[in-house]
Amino acid sequence: MPWYSxxxxxxxxxxxxxxxxxxxxxxxxRLIALVDSxxxxxxxxxxxxxxxxxxxxxxxxxxxxxxxxxxxEVYEWPPGLLELQFESHRFPFRGAFIDFGGSADGExxxxxxxFFSQFIVQFWNSRQLMNIDLSPDFPAGDASAQLKAH
Amino acid sequence: xxxxxxGEPTVVPPSIEDALADELERHKGKWVAIFNGAVVAVADSxxxxxxxxxxxxxxxxxxxxxxxxxNRIAYY
Numbered sequence: 001m002p003w004y005s006x007x008x009x010x011x012x013x014x015x016x017x018x019x020x021x022x023x024x025x026x027x028x029x030r031l032i033a034l035v036d037s038x039x040x041x042x043x044x045x046x047x048x049x050x051x052x053x054x055x056x057x058x059x060x061x062x063x064x065x066x067x068x069x070x071x072x073e074v075y076e077w078p079p080g081l082l083e084l085q086f087e088s089h090r091f092p093f094r095g096a097f098i099d100f101g102g103s104a105d106g107e108x109x110x111x112x113x114x115f116f117s118q119f120i121v122q123f124w125n126s127r128q129l130m131n132i133d134l135s136p137d138f139p140a141g142d143a144s145a146q147l148k149a150h
Numbered sequence: 151x152x153x154x155x156x157g158e159p160t161v162v163p164p165s166i167e168d169a170l171a172d173e174l175e176r177h178k179g180k181w182v183a184i185f186n187g188a189v190v191a192v193a194d195s196x197x198x199x200x201x202x203x204x205x206x207x208x209x210x211x212x213x214x215x216x217x218x219x220x221n222r223i224a225y226y
Contacts, residue, residue, distance in 0.1 A: 007164035008171035010178065010216060017165045019212055029196070030212040032165050032184075045215050047181065047196040100215070107217045129161060 006128035007032075016123060016130045018110065021085040022093065024052040031108055035121060035130060038067065039111030042084070042095025046075060049097045054081070064096070074098050084114060089134055091118045178218045183211035 006014035016035040021028055022044065029051055031044070049056070059075040066072060074096035082093035094114040100106045110116075118138055122131040166174070173189050174182065183191035183203035191202035196213050203211040 002162050003159040004162045005164040007166035008168045009166065010171050010175040014164075019165050029200070030210060032212060032214045045196075047215060048213070051196040051200065051213070129159065131159070 003124070003129040003131050006130070014128050018086060018132070020110065020115075022048055022052065023083040023085060023090070024054060024081060027052045033108035033110045035115065035132075036109040036111055037116065037121065037123075039109045041111045041113040042093065042115060043074065043106075043109040043111065044095060044097050045106070045108060046097040046099045049075065049077070052082075059097075062096070064098075072098060084110075086115070086119070086132070089118060089138075091138065174216045177216050179216065181213060181215050183208065183213055185211045 004016070004018065007017040009015050009017075017032050018035055019030055019032055021030050029048055031048060033042070033044070046056075049059075054077055056075060059077050061073050061075055063071050064074045075098070076096045079092065079094070083090050084093045085091075091114060094117075095109075095111060098106065115121075118135055120131075120133045120135055124130065167187055170184065170187055170189070177189065177192050181193050181196050181199040182189050183193075183199040185203065185208045190206055190208055190211060191199045193199040193202055196215070199213055200211065203209075
């Protein structure tokens with residue numbers, strides 16, 4: 001895969017953002033997320049879960065800790081319900097959702113539990129570029145096999 | 151690997167171009183639907199932004215809530 005330019009952000013420094021697709025059965029949505037090697041797991045605004053028809057009543061609610069040490073609740077649905085797609089590569093979503101509430105003080109993250117398990121990511125910060133290559137562990141188009149294996 | 155060995159990379163344009171970032175500045179805290187690098191709908195929920203985009207015959211926009219004060223969040 002080629003290099004990807006960092007994106008401009010509203011009144012901020014350029015960031016390594018990517019467009020990914022979140023899928024729940026036949027429902028799907030395209031979203032923008034920060035490629036964040038410091039995040040153990042992907043973290044998305046719960047608005048996407050609502051949009052895709054996920055029932056909050058069956059979600060497991062866990063306490064998580066932010067980079068600033070603050071605790072917050074995250075919602076997780078059973079494995080196998082959701083997938084992510086970057087470019088043409090689809091893979092299981094293993095992250096969680098957060099209700100940012102009215103503050104909207106956060107952004108979607110692609111973390112190590114799923115995105116970084118699929119791709120080899122290199123940051124070339126001085127050029128504001130990142131290289132995202134498919135990991136040799138996962139042949140393209142193998143999402144169904146991965147879902148069965150987990 | 152040295153810079154000369156890497157050569158000039160093939161670069162994919164950014165997900166958010168400068169002009170779009172300037173436009174997003176006006177919609178902090180809102181859900182926006184983006185299509186072809188422009189904001190096509192602004193709403194208070196993802197579903198509402200999607201529906202407004204669909205009214206314009208845009209069936210697959212990128213939906214994004216513009217952070218008011220984006221903080222880096224990592225969790226374990």
